[in-house]
Amino acid sequence: MNDIDSVSVGDRLTLEKEPSRPQLFRFSAMAWNPHRIHYDPEYAKDVEGHPDVLVQAHFHGASIQQLLLNWLPADGRLAELEWSNVGRAVPDEKLTANAEITAIDEEHGRIEFEVWTESDEGRCADGTAVVVPHE
């Protein structure tokens, strides 16, 4: 179904996630990321003024990447992924990754997306992506 001929501008993909505290710990461990705002709630709240520990900026990109790669056919490839972090997300709350087709370039075999993550508080990351559905 995800052939370039069977998609339309405006088609939307969604992936719901709910990152847990152990999940954030694992993500920080794999990124060798010692930043306290991701595992020390007292530091995150009292020193930096966040509501809790925060979901890592790169986790938002990873969630969008997961959404797109799961959608792509076996011979497809993610070519570009760009996002800016525009809001915060905290663990144990719903985090949704979204992608909406904005352009289909049949000549070059590329599909462009607007991508974003959002929590109940609003958007956390905003960006764009380009996929090649068939190499």
Place this chain on the structure above:
Amino acid sequence: MSSKITPEDYEEDLGTTDVYEYGLVTRRDVRRYARAVEDDNPIFHDVEAARSQEYDDLVIPPNFLPAIIERSTGCPDDNLREDGLDPHLYPIELPSDSILMGGGQKLTIETYATAGSRVTIHETFVDIYQRESASMGQLTFLELQSEYFTDAETRVLSCDETVIVGDRQ
């Protein structure tokens, strides 16, 4: 504080490139990263599934390498900043009471690297500038560009990254 940073002090450093030997990316690295994301895509977990899609081994998730904060071991614990970060993590001296935020990334993926690759990272300090934020006061932006090469000297991806330095509120 971000306001203690003077961008003009770093003008001569703009355009300089540091090279990091990240080294071998193993199947275990790939599987653990995918598990940390809770991403069960078989090309990250199952070698045969990856090979059936014509990759020579597990695919390294494209944003795994750019998500790594410390490319080497990091400084000794006693030298870490209060926020846990290495004070020399970025190509400027971070004021002790500043806060850091990830601003975003732009990945351009030329090919998927696979487990077993040895990765070298070329990181270039592209720009430093300051802007006023209504809610956070003066912010300093660092623009970094990293290129990721595998053992075949093949560039597999590049990453433009923005790091934001702010003042505690």
